Amino acid sequence: MMGEISDDDLRELVTLVKSQHNYDLGNYAAASLKRRVGRYLSQCGISFFELKYRLTNNQDFFPELLEALSVNVTEMFRDPFFYRALKEKVFPILATYPVIKIWHAGCSSGEEAFSMAIMLKEAGLLHRSRIYATDISREMLERAAAGIVPLHAMKDNTANYISAGGTEDFSEYYSARYDYAIISQEIRKQIIFSQHNLVTDYVFNEFQLVCCRNVLIYFNRPLQDNVIGLLTQSLAPLGFLAIGLKESLQFTSHYAKYATVDAQNKIFRLRG
Ligand SMILES: C[S@@+](CC[C@H](N)C(=O)[O-])C[C@H]1O[C@@H](n2cnc3c(N)ncnc32)[C@H](O)[C@@H]1O
Incomplete structure (x- = not known):
């Protein structure tokens, strides 16, 4: 289903990113990364298959994905x-x-x-x-x-x-x-x-x-x-x-x- 990925998908993504882009997403907290990838797929309206295709065939795509996966919540004088x-x-x-x-x-x-x-x-x-x-x-x-x-x-x-x-x-x-x-x-x-x-x-x-x-x-x-x-x-x-x-x-x-x-x-x- 679009917008959700399984644990196996996440492992596949981590391996792909490591081999294609030499970046270790395996060091990110897994549950939250899974949620964020799912959210990204929904927002872009793309499938997990399409995500893997872009990561493999478009060198410029990985930095864009990495940015999109970050959590940017902040406020002034937080705490x-x-x-x-x-x-x-x-x-x-x-x-x-x-x-x-x-x-x-x-x-x-x-x-x-x-x-x-x-x-x-x-x-x-x-x-x-x-x-x-x-x-x-x-x-x-x-x-x-x-x-x-x-x-x-x-x-x-x-x-x-x-x-x-x-x-x-x-x-x-x-x-x-x-x-x-x-x-x-x-x-x-x-x-x-x-x-x-x-x-x-x-x-x-x-x-x-x-x-x-x-x-x-x-x-x-x-x-x-x-x-x-x-x-x-x-x-x-x-x-x-x-x-x-x-x-x-x-x-x-x-x-x-x-x-x-x-x-x-x-x-x-x-x-x-
Ligand atoms: C939740 S915000 C925290 C913002 C602010 N420090 C605060 O406490 O309100 C986390 C920030 O860390 C950034 N971030 C995540 N991974 C990073 C990395 N590898 N290098 C630099 N910044 C990163 C994200 O883009 C995001 O803007």
């Missing part, structure tokens, strides 16, 4: 208490650097990076911060670079901002247009959005803070370990790492390299 913890426990140390470099790995449509920029601005640190925000999805990055956030999400975003300890009038940070909001240029100007794949790409800079939140959850343990390794290599000495609240560092081989800064909000710091 507001995480931002409070950042402000209290991490910003005072970041403030001691002349230039503050932050990486948001898996930034989706940019809401997390916009939230960080707002917090930094309110702490008087934005002008000397460089925020690198990357994702695998070109479509999400285009939206992020344009500063577009759905207007219907602004009510929840505003409530999150207040819970995160925001001190200003949140509506000053965006202008409303039809059914979307545009984040102000002042907030966006220190953010560089670019494409980066955590599975296949390498370290590209050194950061005092790396946030990779709600991304690892889609990977299996060995891949989580590799990705945490990449994030660890991207940190400056004594740099901070933040992961999602449902994610864990404990089961990776890198855990001993970190001290816990805030267990509840999943903020860690490289040991000296």
Whole structure:
């Protein structure tokens, strides 16, 4: 049936992608991958057979499929208490650097990076911060670079901002247009959005803070370990790492390299 795939189909897909594109989808959490492939087939109105045909005969198709399979759900000031913890426990140390470099790995449509920029601005640190925000999805990055956030999400975003300890009038940070909001240029100007794949790409800079939140959850343990390794290599000495609240560092081989800064909000710091 269109829109559903079996466990055997999934195994076949993983093998095909590995042999044709040298990419290991076997490292993605299986149940969620199966659901996402099924959803993709329904959306495109194609059969599993057609999907395999495209993967075999059209080299440009695989990157498109990979993008389509990613889960891009995000919001501004997601888990507001995480931002409070950042402000209290991490910003005072970041403030001691002349230039503050932050990486948001898996930034989706940019809401997390916009939230960080707002917090930094309110702490008087934005002008000397460089925020690198990357994702695998070109479509999400285009939206992020344009500063577009759905207007219907602004009510929840505003409530999150207040819970995160925001001190200003949140509506000053965006202008409303039809059914979307545009984040102000002042907030966006220190953010560089670019494409980066955590599975296949390498370290590209050194950061005092790396946030990779709600991304690892889609990977299996060995891949989580590799990705945490990449994030660890991207940190400056004594740099901070933040992961999602449902994610864990404990089961990776890198855990001993970190001290816990805030267990509840999943903020860690490289040991000296
Ligand atoms: C659920 S969103 C999380 C967004 C944001 N960090 C947050 O917490 O709200 C997960 C993001 O990870 C991205 N992603 C998935 N696999 C990736 C990979 N291999 N490399 C880079 N980004 C990836 C997806 O495209 C998606 O935008």
